[in-house]
Amino acid sequence: MSSVPLAVTVPVILLLMLWGALWGSFLNVVVYRVPAGLSIVRPRSRCPACLTPIASWHNIPVVSWVWLRGACASCTAPISVRYPAVEATAAVLALAVAMPWLASTWGGDSLQWRPLVALVGEQGFVFVWLAIALIDADRFEVYDAMSLPLPLLGLALAAVVGEERGVDWQASGIGALVGGAGFALVSWSYGRISGREGLGLGDAYILSGAGALLGVGALPAVIVAAAVQGLLFAAGLLLVGSRASVLGERGIASARHLALPFGPFLVVASVQWLLLHRGLAAVLPWAVD
Ligand SMILES: [Zn+2]
Numbered sequence: 001m002s003s004v005p006l007a008v009t010v011p012v013i014l015l016l017m018l019w020g021a022l023w024g025s026f027l028n029v030v031v032y033r034v035p036a037g038l039s040i041v042r043p044r045s046r047c048p049a050c051l052t053p054i055a056s057w058h059n060i061p062v063v064s065w066v067w068l069r070g071a072c073a074s075c076t077a078p079i080s081v082r083y084p085a086v087e088a089t090a091a092v093l094a095l096a097v098a099m100p101w102l103a104s105t106w107g108g109d110s111l112q113w114r115p116l117v118a119l120v121g122e123q124g125f126v127f128v129w130l131a132i133a134l135i136d137a138d139r140f141e142v143y144d145a146m147s148l149p150l151p152l153l154g155l156a157l158a159a160v161v162g163e164e165r166g167v168d169w170q171a172s173g174i175g176a177l178v179g180g181a182g183f184a185l186v187s188w189s190y191g192r193i194s195g196r197e198g199l200g201l202g203d204a205y206i207l208s209g210a211g212a213l214l215g216v217g218a219l220p221a222v223i224v225a226a227a228v229q230g231l232l233f234a235a236g237l238l239l240v241g242s243r244a245s246v247l248g249e250r251g252i253a254s255a256r257h258l259a260l261p262f263g264p265f266l267v268v269a270s271v272q273w274l275l276l277h278r279g280l281a282a283v284l285p286w287a288v289d
Pocket residue numbers: 047048049050051052072073074075076077
């Protein structure tokens with residue numbers, strides 16, 4: 001960012017966060033409507049309680065929810081804090097993913113297209129991952145239509161901007177294969193040994209996409225980080241003494257048994273690697289090839 005003057009940096013940061021928040025707002029609609037088989041275009045967003053269409057000035061990401069104190073403007077029914085939380089998360093992630101690319105995007109006299117492709121591609125991954133994680137948290141279901149294109153997108157990014165991103169097509173292709181086939185094998189063995197299906201094939205699709213974007217070298221750390229955080233979360237829930245709907249609107253409580261979906265933790269760990277691997281390489285060079 002050193003080469004970019006402050007007068008440029010601040011508006012760019014605000015625009016990136018607005019861009020992310022608008023995507024977050026769209027993802028809220030996608031996550032609610034796609035699993036229900038509804039159109040994501042029509043009708044306009046409505047209050048789920050009184051069905052009044054939400055006016056556009058009441059539909060500004062995060063701001064409107066705070067302004068209306070988390071209630072519908074017509075019937076004052078409470079509106080879940082999850083909506084602004086998703087919008088804020090998408091805003092922060094859009095900015096965090098873009099940061100390492102900003103300086104090189106503005107390198108030279110004109111906009112550089114290669115860093116821009118890397119930036120937009122990584123943001124695309126993060127937004128789709130967010131939708132996958134939320135739907136999995138709600139429904140214990142990884143949406144194939146969202147998870148299956150990701151390995152291809154990762155390979156495409158490796159082919160176009162592999163050098164810039166430090167993940168060439170070999171690392172990407174092997175990552176997609178190992179992530180998909182490797183996890184499917186683990187899932188199958190787990191099912192044979194435990195006599196029940198614990199890890200779905202959907203998680204293998206997520207990991208295949210992660211391997212394609214992050215490279216095969218990232219997979220061990222991503223799997224371990226996902227498992228550790230999943231176990232910590234489960235332990236936290238037990239400590240709180242409730243399996244109530246922490247993650248989802250329709251709730252874990254209404255879903256199956258004590259199980260937690262693994263997909264959201266795979267997504268969290270993949271995003272962590274995407275954002276932190278450069279810093280990790282500086283601190284723990286032996287852990288990052
Ligand atoms: Zn209402």
